[in-house]
Amino acid sequence: MTLPLATLDGCFEGVVPSIVCTLAADGTPNVSYLSHVARLGEAQVALSNQFFSKTAANLRSIPRAALLVVDPTDSAQYRLDILYRGSREDGPAFARMAADLRATSAQLGVTDVMRLRAVDIFDVLAVRQVRGGRVATAPERPAGQGLVRALAVTEALTRATELAGVVDAVLDALAAAFGHEATLVLLHDPGRGCLVALGSRGYGASGIGAEVPLGEGLAGLAAQDRRLLRVGDASRLRRYGAAIEASAELEARTRSVALPRLPEAMSQVAVPMEVQGRLLGVLFLESTRRMAFGAEDGLALSLVARQLGTAIALAEAESGEAAAAGPQGSTPPVTDRPVQVTHHAQDDSVFIEHEYLVKGVAGRLLIWMLHAYQAGGRVDFTNREIRAEGALRLPELKDNLETRLLLLQRRLEEKRAPVRLLRPARGRIRLEVQGRLVVTSHRRGT
Amino acid sequence: MRPVQGSLISAELAAFLESPVMIILGTGSAGVPEIGRGLGASVEGGGDALYVMVSAWQWPETVANARANGRIAATFARPADYVTYQVKGRVDLIAPPTPALHACAMHYAARIAEALAELGLSPEHTAPWRSDRDLAALRIRPAQVFVQTPGSRAGRLLAERRG
Incomplete structure (x- = not known):
């Protein structure tokens, strides 16, 4: 009896390695593991072709192959009779598998080894379950709940009124709906070619301001490829990088914030956020459970990421509509204690009281405001004037100002810095300096 | 008996084949390939014979093909x-396992379950891959050994029987 291929979707998650067997012209078998099998519609599968040249040679003489796949949830084994139809070196099936392989390779730390040569396309002639049964598993979460979960998260989003609320709402609602341990919202910084953490839940340290280069790790790869990437069994994968303890000393030395990690993470999913063809960032979820995020969760999270992207874009657009600044108020410093701020022009990194705060666009923005404060005692600013301010040389701020302000505000709060940003009204920013400001600027190369 | 120096399966390789490694078997007949799983291996005769135990209940086609033409590939x-x-070669004997080979299969089953558990897969979870029902011992005469570790050396011939 032949089973429908669609019922085997769990087998194509790449968790338990699949097995392929072919025959040489003289009948000599060749049996090997392969890293990826993908379903193409109802009647075809694609196999990754990386290094098993013997398999490729055999298929040219005898196109029949046997494929064994395993469902990672209940360990049931399925035997597929397949017929080789040809290889593809481009196209959607190739692109999808190449992205999955890059994700696996990045986790393994072997970027060159896993390069995909081609995907081999096969007709599926028959599917049957192998004797030996399956493990009785009570699904921890019932299937068919993807839309319900997506709806719960997007509903929370629709109630949020400004950007900070949007980010907090999505982080809290995701944790409640998906039951995983940790989440990161990462923003794309096109100027620096990286992702920057804007908010998180479930990690010891918030990691706000931590950067991930595009193409690095699952989140960086998802951003680079603009594809959802999932890992369901990290036990197969060598641990990616050593655990780094977040510390002020390390931050100051590296001028960076350590990306928070979930120890013993088994499952990860990274979902790109795109709006109007533009990459806004990545939503990243982790769990210590195996196979915590299924294909359906992936679809649900894609919907959430799109809605989140739209909500962020809307918050950016609305913030520009604010009225002009009201009367320019100047609050005298509450103490005469000096507040040491150091700015390095080479990367726009900013240190407050010798502790690393932020760099890049957010750093330049803060320094611009602090200079205005020093020069004329200004504490009130509007989004509109910042966007129009040529001195900032920040074309990328046109669409990203609110997210950068939020990043700056959160980072200042987290460091309990004697400089704070307040948001008295939509489109308005108030600077609060608790002491006597002393700014030291180091030019490029110093 | 331990393998002797210069045989197709070195002592080092024999130790690896007998260790808790996943064993998959490729066979075929009439142009149709087949896949099965092995439940333990034992190298005998100074490396001239490789016994692999397999459940004839779970993998009947594998045993039937081995009986029909003997051609087999076993990947560890x-x-x-x-x-x-x-390891590629010919099966020249199929028989119920001797008590020693049966014990070897049981020992293997326990150790591979343990090895997979260390990687986060519970023994209950991996049990469906380890049926010991109707065990048959396949005696394989190795003809070729290939390195198949993923990477640039994958597919390299390690040893081949001369003559």
Whole structure:
């Protein structure tokens, strides 16, 4: 009896390695593991072709192959009779598998080894379950709940009124709906070619301001490829990088914030956020459970990421509509204690009281405001004037100002810095300096 | 008996084949390939014979093909690091396992369950891959050994029987 291929979707998650067997012209078998099998519609599968040249040679003489796949949830084994139809070196099936392989390779730390040569396309002639049964598993979460979960998260989003609320709402609602341990919202910084953490839940340290280069790790790869990437069994994968303890000393030395990690993470999913063809960032979820995020969760999270992207874009657009600044108020410093701020022009990194705060666009923005404060005692600013301010040389701020302000505000709060940003009204920013400001600027190369 | 120096299966390779590694078997007949799983291996006769135990209940086609033409490929992969070897040869004897080979299969089953558990797969979870029902011992006469560890050396011939 032949089973429908669609019922085997769990087998194509790449968790338990699949097995392929072919025959040489003289009948000599060749049996090997392969890293990826993908379903193409109802009647075809694609196999990754990386290094098993013997398999490729055999298929040219005898196109029949046997494929064994395993469902990672209940360990049931399925035997597929397949017929080789040809290889593809481009196209959607190739692109999808190449992205999955890059994700696996990045986790393994072997970027060159896993390069995909081609995907081999096969007709599926028959599917049957192998004797030996399956493990009785009570699904921890019932299937068919993807839309319900997506709806719960997007509903929370629709109630949020400004950007900070949007980010907090999505982080809290995701944790409640998906039951995983940790989440990161990462923003794309096109100027620096990286992702920057804007908010998180479930990690010891918030990691706000931590950067991930595009193409690095699952989140960086998802951003680079603009594809959802999932890992369901990290036990197969060598641990990616050593655990780094977040510390002020390390931050100051590296001028960076350590990306928070979930120890013993088994499952990860990274979902790109795109709006109007533009990459806004990545939503990243982790769990210590195996196979915590299924294909359906992936679809649900894609919907959430799109809605989140739209909500962020809307918050950016609305913030520009604010009225002009009201009367320019100047609050005298509450103490005469000096507040040491150091700015390095080479990367726009900013240190407050010798502790690393932020760099890049957010750093330049803060320094611009602090200079205005020093020069004329200004504490009130509007989004509109910042966007129009040529001195900032920040074309990328046109669409990203609110997210950068939020990043700056959160980072200042987290460091309990004697400089704070307040948001008295939509489109308005108030600077609060608790002491006597002393700014030291180091030019490029110093 | 331990393998002797210069045989197709070195002592080092024999130790690997007998260790808790995943064993998969390729056979075929009439142009149709087949896949099965082995439940333990034992190298005998100074490396001239490789016994692999297989459940004839779970993998009937594998045993039938081995009986029909003897052609077999057995791939041994260590789950922790993917170190992999493939042995190709002929099955020249299929029989119920001797008590020693049966004990070897049971010992293997316990150890591979343990090795997979260390990687986060509970023994209950991996049980469906380890049926010991109707065990048959296939005696393989190795003809070629290939390195199949993923990477640039994958597919390299390690040893071949001369003549």
